[in-house]
Amino acid sequence: MTMFGTNQLLVDKHVEFIQNLDKKQDGLEYWMTEHLRVSGIYWGLVALFLLDRPQALDHEQIIAYVRGCQNADGGFGGHTHHDSHLLYTMSSVQILSMLNALDQIDGKKVTKYVLSLQQTNKQTNGQTTVCGDVWGEHDTRFAFIAMAVLSFFNTQDQLDTNGIVEYIRGAMNYDGGFGSKPGGESHAAQVYTCVAALAVAGRLDVVDRDRLSGWLAERQLLCGGMNGRPQKLEDVCYAWWVGSALDILRRRHWISAEKLVEFVVSAQDEKGGIADRPGDVADVYHTCFGIAGLSLVRYPGLNEVDPVYCMPRSVVRRLGLHKWQDKVPESWSQ
């Protein structure tokens, strides 16, 4: 049962919700999530841009804050004085590009930071991969982020792309899906990062398109929502992780858009924001990926989102990053 009669996205309420995030300083949660503030801003901004309300947050204030999160090593932390990590470097670069302020940072410094995290690792049998930070965790997420971040500055050919593509291939499993690293179990979020990485690299040939599309399509449950892997619960954020991967594979039509919309809309909090599932507490992360998921299935009134970069298509185009589409295998676009 949905509270909303018609499938209705409460645009004004979500805008308010995002605007009020920075005002919840009485709550412990605000302070306990300080370490990912930059990502929180990215999630809020994407939602606003897709809702066509980009001016709802103060751009200058955000730009100043994000610039303040850059460290001497060229990377960005999740908050001022926090250590650099690729996760927050990605969010920072995405924010600045959406706000047309990418030229306010030194792309060479960021490139140098990202490249310093590329390494050939004993645990990956001598394959090349990228670590999240100097402490050495490697994950296909970081391989994607490295390629994506450098593409903003047109320095991606300084990476060992072939090596990294082999690492990603090593993370592919018998079900066609991808895990966090070679040996890791398939998971929809990792599928997105790997497929998006391969799209940026122009190497979607690595993907077992039919097998993976089938696996992704099975993520949609009876309630219309998606899960991240078999037997797990539905969650609004998979509308994005699964939807974007299917979009890149040109198989968006293998799931029911109508049922997905019903599910995401029913997970809204009438006071604003979207939760992981109906009846739960809303947060900016699920608000972002719920709206991005709706944009992918062309929910009316939303700006189009790019399935690789999770930013408005208009921004991606402005930066010249839409060219990944030209490298999608021809046979896929029948």
Add this chain to the structure above:
Amino acid sequence: MHGRRRQQEREPTQDELQQAKQRVDRYRALNTHVMDLKATSVFTNDALDATKRLLEQNTELHTVWNYRRTIFTSLDEWQCQDTRQEMLDGELKFLLGIITKNIKSYWMWNHRMWALSSLPRPEWQRELGLVAKLLALDARNYHGWDYRRFVVAQLKDAATDKHEVDTQEFAFTTEQINHDCANHSAWHNRSKLLPEILAQRDEDGQLEVLQTENDLILNAIYTDPDDQNAWLYYDWLLDIQKSDEDRSRLLRNKIAAIRELLELEEDSKRPLVELVSAYAELERLQSGSVSEPEKKECLETLRRLESIDPYRVGRYTDMSRTLSKQWALSA
């Protein structure tokens, strides 16, 4: 951020507001204190203690985990093997105490790996036992499985008989599967070990292993014909066969098994999808091996699936179009 139910809100009392404010103030004070120490490069036991108190409250502060590691390596005690061993043993105990707070924390698992990798005398077998206990609590926790693979890699590295390590791990997955044949994470791990097991055997041995594998997965399929993962594993077993003859033979077996399942329940979605893909694969391996009635049955099945599984109608219409084109050409 996940799985928290909305609750009916009433106005908080003055007392509750006060308590909430005090909690926030305490947390912020501790956080500021630790970040100040870090900013001034303080690497003392007191600083270590402060980071511990903060991390107990918030396991996700990766900057503080970084700082904690830096303090460890800066202390004099780090330089001596015995005291380092003591420090890190204590760290492992500390981590074990808080891991249940957030069993999905990347930062905590990373820190544990760092501690183990820095130990002069790491006990990898004990770690294996520990992670087995954790997986018993949550068999699908991929952090646990990733960590297990990390530990096994270390054991293999140090082992004189590396094959034995793989064999034992393989047996662990068998145990997990016998306990619950729907444990996808165990099947996944098994899929990474099977090639190693096969490589250890001669040709006859390999056939034996594959036959056992076949029986195991069929058991899972009969237990739950809707288990999508079981069918995917079954398909993969077909992929790793040595010859097309073997593949074709097993595909015919697969079709026979599906027909048995359909006799029990004729609108069973998964077996119906698998029926079509089995015939499609058979025909792909050897043109003409699928009869005209069988081909017609496939297209009819896809039409039925559009009603049985309407969310995925796009997939079934794509499959119909592709097969109609392919089979019309080869007719």
